[in-house]
Amino acid sequence: MKIHARTERILLRDWDASDLDDYAKIIADPDVMAHIGDGKPRPRSNAESFIATALGHQATRGWTPFAVEHVQTGSLMGFCGMDDKIGRLDFGWRYSKEFWGAGYGYEAAAAALWVSQNTFSLTHITSQSYPENAGSIRIMEKMGMVQIGEGAEFGRPLVVYGFKNEWPDGLLA
């Protein structure tokens, strides 16, 4: 299995079909999904289609939101990386609750950003969040991203972040 980056505590790696049960458990947790999309937990079928898409992208272009693995235990923590299903590069992250609040989110994001820019030459990265998701927005800020636009989803406002040098006039210019 391809490993894209390794820190002391985490691996960013390709997905494997055997990740299905663990990923399905993560997205079945209402707390994990509270600030994503319609805010509702997702069924196993959603995990199946997510992993099928990820396996396809790994085999073709090489990148997809990477699986994040906990080095010490070998557990699947969640994902971190780029998706393009909204028509631009959307940098996102999602972890099982047991791993929150210990710096993993930023650690994985910094590693995923490096790989995305240096291995896959991706540019014009954006990241979006509901404004109340303070942890997610803080990760963007710690990577040096600034607000470049706004939007809305499911009747809720969204903030969109990016790197100033890539979006000098903001998202909609």
Ligand SMILES: CC(C)(COP(=O)(O)OP(=O)(O)OC[C@H]1O[C@@H](n2cnc3c(N)ncnc32)[C@H](O)[C@@H]1OP(=O)(O)O)[C@@H](O)C(=O)NCCC(=O)NCCS
């Ligand atoms: C959002 C999420 C990725 C944060 O991951 P994490 O591993 O807890 O984040 P970190 O521990 O690396 O913290 C990063 C920064 O955010 C801050 N932070 C984390 N959670 C926070 C919270 N709930 N409220 C305020 N600040 C928070 C941390 O203090 C840290 O800032 P600091 O270094 O200045 O102290 C995680 O909570 C998660 O997976 N949530 C569910 C999925 C989700 O909402 N994804 C994003 C959708 S836009």
